[in-house]
Amino acid sequence: MSSNTGVEQTNTVEKETANTIINLLIIEDEVGQIEQIEDAIKDFNRKEGNAKGIKIQQQSVNTSEGAMFALLKDEFDAAIVDLRLNGTNGDEEGVDLIEVIIDRLRLPIFVRSGFPEKVAGISSEHGFVKVFKKTDNIDLIIKEIIKFHNNGITATIGTKGKVEKYLNEIFWGRFSKNVHLWDKELLDNSEYEKSLVRYCLALLQEHLEIEEDVGDFSDYHPFEVFISPPIKSNYFFGDILYDDANYYIILSPACDMAQKKYEKIIIAQIEPLDTITSFIEHQQRYNETQSKNKKDKAKKKVIEFLTNNYNDKYHYLPKYMRFSGGLINFQKIQSKTKEELDGMNRFASISGKFSKDIGARFSNYFARQGQPNLNIDVLLKTILDLNEDE
Known part of the structure; x- marks a missing residue:
């Protein structure tokens, strides 16, 4: 190993040997623990990694200063962090380092410590912070590193994405x-x-x-419809709310909400798909029939629900986290005071590109006037030049 400003570096795999390289920073001051991690990485690279064209390339540092130097100098896909560095009695250095990474960088953190409870609050808040005990099998950490890398999030919005x-x-x-x-x-x-x-x-x-x-x-992925938790601090058009029984969406005009020019707030109920009889019938027909023609027809009807072409009173929202998805029903409208809404839970907001269409469909639904039916026979005669006996 070679040392440089508190950085001990070991590059065990050459980049040319794999289709995918995962750069890992190991922040650990015990030589024995570093060797255990490196041995597990070598074993992974030789077996599973070699079969899948994935190689983990690690760099080891033994101080928080060395870690900061490495993080500023190089780009990493993940970090394994010990909370107690340099033989200190406290764990503040490791916790502070994790907070700096969360504040400044974008990469998953895998805490490996004899005191995992010290970062329980951080890990419960952030899905990119995973906590393991020193006695846990290192292969479990490696599997999590591969899992995070494969989901593509860091490759898209990470510091080198x-x-x-x-x-x-x-x-x-x-x-x-x-x-x-x-x-x-x-x-x-x-x-x-x-x-x-x-x-x-x-x-x-x-x-x-x-x-x-x-x-x-x-095409947009369904999760792009939602922003959770909401960014705006106050209730706004497109917010998703729920109580003990149902989900709702705020439909009051955005301009009124922004300027707080309202006495009551308009909400519409979101009905789960499994409560819509017509949808259930088409879904069952697709699942149960053996006829390709009937399957195609049932699938077409289901697609009409999902693309908002079934009925003007409905607008589809996909499943997201605890929200099972469903249809906004523009006929099931209520007016609530802010105090009444405070008794509900604010779950998410609909992102702008999707909320605008909801607002337009809601306005069009209630603004529609309709017109008397025209005599089709007369129209066809003028357009198709039909004979009397036709």
Whole structure:
């Protein structure tokens, strides 16, 4: 091993030997523990990793200062952290280091400590922080590292992911070429910063909406519909609420909600799919019939529910976390005071791209007027030149 500013580094695998390299930082001051982790990694690389084209490449540090140096200098996909470093009696260094990583970086953290209760609060709040005892099998940690890596989240929004790549392109490909247009003297500081953020997000959205390979619009994943927990501190259009029995969505106009110009708030009930008789019938028909033709027809009907083409009074929301999904029923409307809503739970918000369509469909549903039926026979005669006997 070679030492550099508190950093002890061991690169056991060359990058050329695998299709996927996972860079792991080990923050541990006991040589014996480091060797145990490295042996488990070598075993994984030789067996399962070799079969799957995955290799873990580790770097070991034995101080919090060395860890910070490594994190600033290199890019990692995950970190294994011991809470007590340098033989200290306390565990503050390890906990402080974890908090710094959470505050500044984007990578999963695997705490391996004899005092896992010291970070129980952090791990319960953050799904990217997993806690293990020193006596736990290291293979369990390796499996979790592979699991996190395979879900693709860090590869997308991590410090070396696709979002970071787009931000770099935005900075050098856009802002650096028209920086003269951004005259800070025209706006106060807070408005200037908001303007920059909005423009940056608009450019980022453009990148993410277009498939790089085909140059066409992408389909959205169902979880993109929701923001949980809600970012806005107050009730707002598109918020999802629930009580002991049902889920609801706030439909009061966004402008009224933003300016708090309301006496009561409009909510609509969200009905679970398994309570909608017509949906259940088509679903059962698809599952139970052996006829391909009938299956196709039943599938088409189910798709109509999911694409909001079945009935104007319904708007579909997909399953998300504890919310089982369902249909907003624009006919089941209630008006509630803020105090009455305070007795409910605020679960999530609908993201902007989806909430706008909900608002438009809700408005159209109640604004529809309809018209008298026209004489189809007369119309067909003028359009198709039908004979009298037809």
